[in-house]
Amino acid sequence: MTRDERFENGLTMLRRIDGEAGQKVIDSLADISPELGHQVVAWAFGDIYTRPGLPLRDRQLVTLGALTALGGCEPQLEVHINAALNVGLTPQEIVEVLLHSAVYCGMPRALNATFVAKKVFAERDLLPVTAP
Amino acid sequence: MTRDERFENGLTMLRRIDGEAGQKVIDSLADISPELGHQVVAWAFGDIYTRPGLPLRDRQLVTLGALTALGGCEPQLEVHINAALNVGLTPQEIVEVLLHSAVYCGMPRALNATFVAKKVFAERDLLPVTAP
Amino acid sequence: MTRDERFENGLTMLRRIDGEAGQKVIDSLADISPELGHQVVAWAFGDIYTRPGLPLRDRQLVTLGALTALGGCEPQLEVHINAALNVGLTPQEIVEVLLHSAVYCGMPRALNATFVAKKVFAERDLLPVTAP
Amino acid sequence: MTRDERFENGLTMLRRIDGEAGQKVIDSLADISPELGHQVVAWAFGDIYTRPGLPLRDRQLVTLGALTALGGCEPQLEVHINAALNVGLTPQEIVEVLLHSAVYCGMPRALNATFVAKKVFAERDLLPVTAP
């Protein structure tokens, strides 16, 4: 596969899971680091996300766990909470994921991630989230 | 629910997903911080893990993402890679989870977690892991 | 103790140390993750903070050290610098805590935390902080 | 104060709170980075620890909170759990500090720090730790 084909592959995946939000991130890199944009698309979304063996819903569960634990990744959490909804996770499940993560990374990071979810859900008219 | 009932609830869950490994961690806390042992069992496993709305397999995906990203949690990764196998994730899926996490937390943490998986899989006679 | 009693216990403690700021955080969780709000109150403030053996002033010293070192916890630092004042730490002591933490987590995290303290102290009319 | 006086100041403090353990760390830097050894002594212990306005017991509470939250600092936790005992914190208080920190940095880091405390307490014949 050529560099361009890897990029095209990644772009298809990026659009599928992140919609316009992912594209906007790549666009905003055009005048500062187009290569970082290329690597996010061609490597992360083209080479890794497209691999068989782990469905997209599972990948988003891992991603939410990792981004919540890392801390300071609120912009990426915003993109990937949208992505989580796009690949079939429900608002209730996402909220439960963030509560669960508190066990491993503590209350502050779980709270920060939950307030990002609140922003995303508000924009998509998904509030209030009711108990499962 | 009383404090003891919450603990019993948690112990049942702990045994179900972590088997003896979880029990050993709690036992080794007995002479230094029995209360931390109580909180891990009663709160983490009793109050959080037993909640409806997110299956145990999903919880382990989130846990692996969080522990890999945190770094320095090799003892907990060992327990939870065992747990992941116990709740139905395959070795191939676990390996893919750790590869996926490299996108978010970088190669060193993904490598460290993968070598913990290698140790766990060796003990359970699950090596080599073949491509999916 | 029942789930409701643990929550009531925590609410009393939360109001005592965080005042309105803590309540606001819980309120803002009501439409997104009332369970996370419950766990912060019932578990963190009800089960842990109320334990004997470590006075509230000591708990805030530990909390400030942990939040400063974690990074990316500015909203929680804001709440807990207020809490530190509420349980008897002086502005001079809080500033010294953040300077001390620089030894362990480096200058950037100490600076970020100190600028949160500046915001809190300004709101409470405690600036300038004079040398001890 | 001269560079040597700052170092002497720091060495006095280091011996007071860390005893031989601190001296051993400095000695082991002699053939690789004597300047790092100098900075730990002269700056951290000489300039910062000796400042008025925060008693040594308070400084160790902050230090334990920060080191637990950082993760991967087990060697430093070993030195500073010893230091905490040396400046008057009881085993019960130290164990409570580490439990408290779980609220902010999650269970894995609290567990890792607690097992370091177990090692230190065993060496000083302080096990088992009984409830306060």
Next chain:
Amino acid sequence: MTRDERFENGLTMLRRIDGEAGQKVIDSLADISPELGHQVVAWAFGDIYTRPGLPLRDRQLVTLGALTALGGCEPQLEVHINAALNVGLTPQEIVEVLLHSAVYCGMPRALNATFVAKKVFAERDLLPVTAP
């Protein structure tokens, strides 16, 4: 060297590499923690940055790697991306540094740092950054 001389030394270095941005940070500490301001200047810039054996350009490469990996240090990245330009790193090199760091700390932290670079480069009229 006296405390004041160490401070003067540091101030000269701070102005040389950070220009007005560094001075502003120190000024903004005057009413909250003048001692933290003193330590940043006298210790970090006076004692460490002025040491022989590592040129300033090399020190900024290390600093950018560390700040990107830490996460949550966007204010410090802003100061030090300016500093990197001031000591001779080109915009292309800085962008490449941040891309390189993605290998070690993952895409989110590399993206966050790159968007800080975009802000700094825009203020200094250095956009677009063209391929090397």
Next chain:
Amino acid sequence: MTRDERFENGLTMLRRIDGEAGQKVIDSLADISPELGHQVVAWAFGDIYTRPGLPLRDRQLVTLGALTALGGCEPQLEVHINAALNVGLTPQEIVEVLLHSAVYCGMPRALNATFVAKKVFAERDLLPVTAP
């Protein structure tokens, strides 16, 4: 460039900078996650390290800053302190890099990295490191 060509490219680079140590890491992944081994070689060393615009010596400065700050990456620091020597950094410069990083990530992480350097330098008969 094909997947195999990217891998061959990366392998050439890996051998050039990491020597046998890098190859050993890849080999040890063969029975657990050959794909992670492939990505480290083909992406990190093939796609990123081979890019023009930043010399290998500069890349190692960034890498050491990032790995020191991350914490818990001692195995990777061992590989990359060797790599730093291989691409022309002197022991004195490496030691200075780790001292410099203390400003940004605190003393514990700088100490941990320095003790990894001591191990590597001992194996390569480079101790004691003398002042520059």
